[in-house]
Amino acid sequence: MEKVLTVKTKEELKISSLKRGEIHRFQIHISDNALGVPWRVPLVVVRGIEKGPVLGITAAVHGDELNGISTIFKLIEEIDPKKLKGSLVLVPIVNVPGYLLNQRYFSDNVDLNRIMPGKKEGGPPSNIFANFFINKIVKKFDYLLDMHTASHGRVNSLYLRADLEVEETRTLAYLQNPHIIVQKSDEQGTLRSWANENGIPCITVEIGNPNAFQKNLVDETLDGVLNTMKYLKMIKGKVRDMVTDAFVCDHSYWIHSKRGGIVEVFPKLSDEITEGQVIAKVYDVFGQVKEEVIADKSGVVIGKNVRPNCDGGTRILHLGVNLIEPEPEEIPGHEDFE
Ligand SMILES: [Zn+2]
Incomplete structure (x- = not known):
């Protein structure tokens, strides 16, 4: 019921x-x-x-x-x-x-x-x-x-x-x-x-x-x-070490394709890529490559486009750059709430 x-x-x-x-x-x-x-x-x-x-x-x-x-x-x-x-x-x-x-x-x-x-x-x-x-x-x-x-x-x-x-x-x-x-x-x-x-x-x-x-x-x-x-002391338990395997970036931006057509983006999420790497190809509707999209900086892939049919100027890949080594930080003590 x-x-x-x-x-x-x-x-x-x-x-x-x-x-x-x-x-x-x-x-x-x-x-x-x-x-x-x-x-x-x-x-x-x-x-x-x-x-x-x-x-x-x-x-x-x-x-x-x-x-x-x-x-x-x-x-x-x-x-x-x-x-x-x-x-x-x-x-x-x-x-x-x-x-x-x-x-x-x-x-x-x-x-x-x-x-x-x-x-x-x-x-x-x-x-x-x-x-x-x-x-x-x-x-x-x-x-x-x-x-x-x-x-x-x-x-x-x-x-x-x-x-x-x-x-x-x-x-x-x-x-x-x-x-x-x-x-x-x-x-x-x-x-x-x-x-x-x-x-x-x-x-x-x-x-x-x-x-x-x-x-x-x-x-x-x-x-x-x-x-x-x-x-925050809302529940009991030991706080896990903070930031053990995260990439920390001080900046991120989208790389765009210039040409329109059928887009294939190669890197996987969280991949590290290097400056000059081909990250995507734009094909025309006859299967010919019109553009190779190149990473202009090294960084880590935060997000990517997965829709193949794209107008020129479409966001292709979200790149996190200037990786920071997070300092192994002491967890600041947290006061009890009144
Ligand atoms: Zn949202």
Whole structure:
């Protein structure tokens, strides 16, 4: 027999009103659609017995980037609220309209992760959605992990974008121990940038490919999240050594093809490539090579294009460069929360 779930809708996240030692599932009314029906964002709050930090995890800010949803579901199964300090606030789907359309953008074709914190008076509807989302939910976090994937037609390794020059975000990044970490000073309009500017240390976790659940990458991400929770003293356990096998890059960029046609990209994800290496060939529709795309620097492959039919100027390969040897860092001590 099917289980009937009745889920309440609330106007705002008020963690203090939720019973300790339990898992709470409800929706937050963000803004309204053209039928006058609320856009509701699903929320799972695991409220621990004891005091501690509020760790927020957001997924599907881009509606077709789904691996974060699986990570959140597995995390819920792992955590016993009776043994948790502080609260986990899990948002499996932020961009509800985009998720329903299976697309990156909001229903007005705006990228939510370029307009944060939106505008309270609106403008395009995405702006008021972004603003209510920040005010009703994100403001309540002490830390934030924002889960993404590659965009449509591309594939990613498990990589992080984080500001490594700031101790708190560098620590969050190292705790995750992904394949690759890229130094990013905060990019205007991203959720990460808004959070970091407002005292909520945040990193972006890029988990593989869009439109999929990739078990191995999800498991690795979950491992990093649990490591972070141990570091924050939310759960018991020894913090794993930080950054054991990650490439750390101080910069990354996309290499483009000049010609249009049928594109084949050769290196695999996380491969190290050298300056001058042929990384892709562009064929015409008669099978003749029109262009060999050459790496202009040595580096590591963060992501790549997998869609063969490409116009001239298409992004071919995402290259992380200037590899930094991460210093075997002492894990900074973390104070208990009051
Ligand atoms: Zn994304």
